[in-house]
Amino acid sequence: MPDSKDIPIAPIAKKVDYFVKFGKVEGENRGRNPIDPPIEKLDSYYWMRDDSRTDKEILKHLQLENEFTEKCTNSLVGNQVKIYDELLSHIQETDTTDPVPNGKFEYYSHTIEGLSYPIHCRRNRDLNNSEEEIILDENELSKELGTTQMNVGGIRISPSQNLLAFSVDTSGYETYDITIINLSNKEIISKISDVASFEWGGDDHTIFYTKMDSAHRPFQVWKNDLKNSNSDELIFEEEDELFWVGISKSRDRELLFLSSGSKETSEINYINLNQKTNNFIQIKARKQGILYSVSKRKNIFYIVTNADNAKNFEILTSQVNNPDDWKPLTDKSGKIIFSNDELRSISYTISFEDFLVVFGRENGLKQAWCIVFEENIPSGFHQLEFPESAYVVGMGSNLEFNSKFVRITYSSMVTPHTIFDYDVAKKELNLIKQKNVPNFEPSKFETKRVNAIAKDGTLVPISVVYRKDFHLEGINNSKLMLYGYGSYGSCIEPSFNSRILPMLNRGIVYCIAHIRGGSEMGRSWYEDQGKYLTKKNTFEDFCSCAEYLISKGWTSPENLAIEGRSAGGLLMGAVLNMRPDLFNVAIAGVPFVDVMTTMCDPSIPLTVVEWEEWGNPNEEKYHDYMSSYSPIDNVIEQRYPNILITAGLHDPRVAYWEAMKWCAKLREKASQDSGMILLKTDIEAGHFSASDRYKYLKEKAFEYAFMFDCLDL
Numbered sequence: 001m002p003d004s005k006d007i008p009i010a011p012i013a014k015k016v017d018y019f020v021k022f023g024k025v026e027g028e029n030r031g032r033n034p035i036d037p038p039i040e041k042l043d044s045y046y047w048m049r050d051d052s053r054t055d056k057e058i059l060k061h062l063q064l065e066n067e068f069t070e071k072c073t074n075s076l077v078g079n080q081v082k083i084y085d086e087l088l089s090h091i092q093e094t095d096t097t098d099p100v101p102n103g104k105f106e107y108y109s110h111t112i113e114g115l116s117y118p119i120h121c122r123r124n125r126d127l128n129n130s131e132e133e134i135i136l137d138e139n140e141l142s143k144e145l146g147t148t149q150m151n152v153g154g155i156r157i158s159p160s161q162n163l164l165a166f167s168v169d170t171s172g173y174e175t176y177d178i179t180i181i182n183l184s185n186k187e188i189i190s191k192i193s194d195v196a197s198f199e200w201g202g203d204d205h206t207i208f209y210t211k212m213d214s215a216h217r218p219f220q221v222w223k224n225d226l227k228n229s230n231s232d233e234l235i236f237e238e239e240d241e242l243f244w245v246g247i248s249k250s251r252d253r254e255l256l257f258l259s260s261g262s263k264e265t266s267e268i269n270y271i272n273l274n275q276k277t278n279n280f281i282q283i284k285a286r287k288q289g290i291l292y293s294v295s296k297r298k299n300i301f302y303i304v305t306n307a308d309n310a311k312n313f314e315i316l317t318s319q320v321n322n323p324d325d326w327k328p329l330t331d332k333s334g335k336i337i338f339s340n341d342e343l344r345s346i347s348y349t350i351s352f353e354d355f356l357v358v359f360g361r362e363n364g365l366k367q368a369w370c371i372v373f374e375e376n377i378p379s380g381f382h383q384l385e386f387p388e389s390a391y392v393v394g395m396g397s398n399l400e401f402n403s404k405f406v407r408i409t410y411s412s413m414v415t416p417h418t419i420f421d422y423d424v425a426k427k428e429l430n431l432i433k434q435k436n437v438p439n440f441e442p443s444k445f446e447t448k449r450v451n452a453i454a455k456d457g458t459l460v461p462i463s464v465v466y467r468k469d470f471h472l473e474g475i476n477n478s479k480l481m482l483y484g485y486g487s488y489g490s491c492i493e494p495s496f497n498s499r500i501l502p503m504l505n506r507g508i509v510y511c512i513a514h515i516r517g518g519s520e521m522g523r524s525w526y527e528d529q530g531k532y533l534t535k536k537n538t539f540e541d542f543c544s545c546a547e548y549l550i551s552k553g554w555t556s557p558e559n560l561a562i563e564g565r566s567a568g569g570l571l572m573g574a575v576l577n578m579r580p581d582l583f584n585v586a587i588a589g590v591p592f593v594d595v596m597t598t599m600c601d602p603s604i605p606l607t608v609v610e611w612e613e614w615g616n617p618n619e620e621k622y623h624d625y626m627s628s629y630s631p632i633d634n635v636i637e638q639r640y641p642n643i644l645i646t647a648g649l650h651d652p653r654v655a656y657w658e659a660m661k662w663c664a665k666l667r668e669k670a671s672q673d674s675g676m677i678l679l680k681t682d683i684e685a686g687h688f689s690a691s692d693r694y695k696y697l698k699e700k701a702f703e704y705a706f707m708f709d710c711l712d713l
Contacts, residue, residue, distance in 0.1 A: 008071045010677070011064040013664035015044035022600050023618050029241055029602045030618040031611060039623075041633075043597055045661040053649055053656075062649070062660065065679040072676060076705040083502050083708075084701035089439050090498040091697075098419045098433045100407070101125065102399035105161060107135075115139045116148075116692040120155060135164050135183060145170055149684040151691045154197065158204045159253070165207060167195060172650035172686025174216070178209065180226065190226050199247050199256060202273030208235075208256060210245055216605030216652050218245045221258055223278065235278045236269075241608040249273070250296040251351045251401045257294065263488075263612035266291045283323040296320065297351035298376055302329070304348055310340035311523050315349065315358070331378045337371070338381075345522050350395055353402040355424050359395065364449075364461050364520050366493065368393050368408065370424050382427060388412045390449055390463065392493040396420075407432070411496040413447040413465040416440070437498050444468060445504065447494070452513075452541075452548035458529075460541045461514040461521070462548070463494040470507035479711045480509040480555035482546055486517030486538040487567035488613060489526035499700055506713050508561075509554065515541035515571075532615050533625050539574040546575075546582045558584050561707050565589035566654055566687065573631025573662065576640060585642040585675070585710035587703050590651055590687055594658040595630035605652045632658075635665045642675030642710045644703060648685035656681060675710070 020043045023035030050058050073080075093113035099106035104126050109118040117138030124130040142150050145168070153167040153176045164183055167176035178192040192198075196218040198209035205226040210218040219238045225231035238245045242262040249256055255270045258280055265288050269280035283294060283301065291313075292305035301323055303316045315338040316326040328336040338346060338358060344367075346360040356371040358381075371381040384393065396407035396419055405421040419432040446468050451459040466475065481503055485492050492512050500510050514520040517530030517538035530538050546562070549555050560583050564572045569591020576586055592598070600617045602608050615622030627633055643666065647659035663679040670677060680702070682690065690696040 007676075008068060010068055010667055011061060012667070013045060013048070013061065013660075016047045018043050018046035020046065020597050020600060022596070022623060029608065030600070031616040032619070033621070034618045035620050035623065038618075041596065045657075045664050046597070048657040048660045048664075049655070050657070058657075058660075059683075062656070062679075062681045062683070065660070065663065066681060069678040069680045072678060073702070073706060076702075076709055079708065080698075080701045080705040083704045084698055086502045086505070087499060087697045087701060088694075090437055090501050092436045092438060095436070098396075098407075099123070100397040100399055101403075102157070103161060107157075107399070111693075112139075116694055117142060117150070117152075133183070136166055141168065148692055148695070149690070151686075151688070156198065156200055158200050159202060160204050163189065163204050165198065165200065167198060169686075172648055172684065172688075173652050174686060175212065178207070180207070190224075190229075192224060192232075197247060199249055201256070202253070208247055210247060215241070215603060215608065217241065217609065219243075221245060221247060233278070236280065241602070242612065243267075244609060252296060252353075253401070255296060259293075260286065261291075262609060264289055264291065266293070268292065268294050281323065283318070284326070285324070293348055295349045295351040295356070297353070297356060300376070302349050302351065302356060304346050306523070308340075311527070312340055312342065312345035313347070313360075313523070314338060314340045315346060329378065331380065332374060337378060338369075342522070345519065350398065350406070351401075352398075352406065354404070355406075357395070357406050359393075361491070361520070361522070364514065365390060366393050366491075370406070370422075372424060384408070384422060384429075386410065386429075388415065390447060390494050391415070392495040405430070413463065413494045413496060414442045414445045416496045416498070437496075440498065440501060449494075450548075452545040454516075454537070454541050454544045456537075458516070458537075458541075460516070460545055462545055463512040463514065464509060465494075465500075465504065466509040467504045467507065471509075475509055475554045477556050477559060478509050478554060479507060479559045479561070479713065480511060480549060481561045481563060481707075482511045482513055482542075482549065483563050483568075484513040484515055484542045484545075484571050485564060485566075485568040486513075486515040486530060486542070486571055488517075489519040489523065491518050491520045499697075502704055506708065508711075508713075511545070511549065513542050513545040515545065531613055533622070535614065535625075536574075536629055538571060539578060539629065542571055542575050543579050543582060546579070550582070557582050559711060561585045561587070561711060563587040563589075564591075567592050569593060569654070569659075570595065570631060574629050574634075576643065577631060577634045577636065580638060580640050583641045585644070585707050587644045587646075587707060588659075589646045589689075590648060590654045591631075591645060591659055591662065592654045593631035593662040596627055596633055598655070598658065599626065604655065632662050632665050635662075635669045637669050638671060640666060640670045640674040640677065642706075643677050644706050645677075645679045646689075646699075646703070647679070647681045648687060648689065649681055649683045650685065651687040653687040678706070 019040040021038045023038030095111050097109045099108040105122045106125050107122045109120050120136040121132050147170045151169045155166045165180045167178045169176045176195045180189045196210040196212050207224045211220045213219045221236040223233045223235050238260050243260045246259045258269045260267045265286050267286035268283045290307050292303050295302045299320050301318045306313050315329045317329050318326050344362045350357040358369040368384045371378050391412040394409045396409045398407050408420050410418045416437045417435040420429040447465040450462050519526040569588040572586050572588040573593040596617050617623045617626045645659045647656045649656050666677045
């Protein structure tokens with residue numbers, strides 16, 4: 001980057017007085033107990049908000065920020081190209097996914113060198129050497145739509161497998177259009193616009209889909225009869241703004257589940273797809289604080305729930321014809337199995353004709369168990385075993401309900417993405433495919449797990465990976481990247497990621513801080529210790545992880561980089577205010593940093609549903625606590641390290657103006673000896689960055705070039 005004397009002048013945002021109201025506002029949903037009379041807070045950068053994304057002054061300012069970032073990083077272009085080439089060198093550009101059986105066909109996808117998107121195919125399993133049939137080429141679709149920013153949200157084969165329905169978003173705003181085509185002649189049968197999600201019904205002419213309200217909340221379920229062009233019928237509407245609606249089919253394809261859920265409460269209804277009815281049957285009425293999910297096997301529902309104070313969730317059962325009569329899951333001896341356990345949490349179940357697969361967590365790691373049955377009664381269960389001590393196991397693509405195998409995914413920080421078919425009867429893992437990672441030798445790398453000690457004495461796990469030959473005498477004052485998230489109970493798994501290889505190949509130690517706010521160590525890690533009025537544990541834990549790594553001599557503040565995206569961007573903003581002295585450089589992607597202003601306004605997408613994560617600043621109970629950590633509201637006059645902020649103009653989850661306002665506030669307050677503060681906004685993208693795989697790698701190369709330069713690499 002340029003010397004200080006050569007740094008161009010940063011854009012200076014104007015300040016306009018605007019007072020945001022917290023509390024009761026007539027005509028708005030401000031929560032159950034809004035402050036009355038309301039209180040006001042000055043927000044001098046509120047003018048940066050434009051819901052239409054068309055305001056010329058705002059777009060001009062974003063352009064100036066992008067130009068400033070480009071000028072400041074112009075000297076890094078050569079290194080950026082090298083890093084991009086390196087990232088590309090670890091990808092097998094032409095590849096084929098493992099075929100997934102589904103009746104007489106098997107389905108798979110290709111990626112082709114030089115093409116940005118996958119090609120989806122199938123082959124007839126009943127015919128030897130049958131010809132490949134392309135069912136959807138996303139590259140051709142991108143050309144037809146005239147866009148380079150495209151996300152295919154769902155691909156669904158009809159019950160007869162003669163029709164294909166797929167949904168596409170070209171704005172980044174996560175609003176999709178469905179196209180239904182006849183696979184025999186590739187003719188378009190129908191289109192449905194402005195959809196959130198969809199499922200086929202029990203035949204080839206019925207499609208169910210969800211639509212969103214003005215706050216981007218899925219709230220309606222519609223039914224469409226492809227035989228009747230004017231048949232769209234509203235069959236369900238969720239009026240409570242805290243609740244989102246979702247639809248899914250049971251694994252045996254007999255039922256359509258309709259779920260209404262908030263962050264803390266759920267309710268599930270269903271209809272039988274073999275019956276011509278729109279009358280949903282309720283499994284269990286919603287009750288505040290009770291969450292549950294359901295899978296069906298034969299005439300039994302298997303319910304994963306936190307009811308009856310099952311903090312880590314347990315499995316209960318009910319008869320399909322008596323769905324709200326929940327009972328413990330017992331084996332043939334009458335022993336209760338998979339009840340609530342302090343050392344094990346249960347996430348969900350997947351049903352098959354002859355067995356049930358359970359996913360959960362134990363000792364901070366994802367685990368899987370299989371329950372086998374005799375005459376519809378559990379005869380026992382066993383845990384899947386793997387050779388490594390730290391790994392990630394998940395559900396692969398399983399389209400056949402009557403399969404004797406369960407397809408699972410597996411990886412670790414040193415083991416690339418691997419597909420196994422698990423033989424439940426023999427308790428054997430059969431390797432289907434391991435992703436080929438060119439120019440990667442697992443033996444050169446080592447992974448370990450250590451524990452930092454938080455301020456309150458809690459042990460906070462850190463997953464670590466590094467190249468052994470750079471650290472023959474141990475990790476000592478190394479360049480180090482510390483990644484964190486810590487919200488929604490989401491776990492950042494120690495999985496394989498080829499995109500971090502350019503870091504590891506330069507001697508950087510890569511670490512994941514498994515901080516509270518996630519649920520790595522059980523639901524209490526999130527519910528009791530990392531949300532609402534304990535949210536600051538998330539930020540304190542991250543600082544404790546950094547302090548631990550420094551105190552053990554692994555790194556030093558001048559060698560420490562940090563990264564977080566979305567709610568992880570909130571983490572970045574908070575810790576940079578709290579302990580800017582701990583870090584050299586921070587990368588904050590699509591950061592949620594304007595906590596107070598965003599969470600007080602119910603018109604902003606996600607706000608109301610998020611009250612059950614952060615709290616509602618319109619209520620006195622939460623206002624002051626949230627204000628005490630909201631990044632924008634706590635930027636002060638001090639030295640800040642180097643900060644790269646990225647945003648997507650069409651992001652519906654974290655609006656572009658949060659990053660824009662934060663950058664302006666940092667520029668306003670940061671001392672003159674602070675590091676570079678840069679904002680880079682993708683004018684085409686949404687929350688999940690570029691959909692084009694090559695463009696995405698170029699974005700990562702830019703971020704790495706900035707970080708490496710800050711670390712003198």
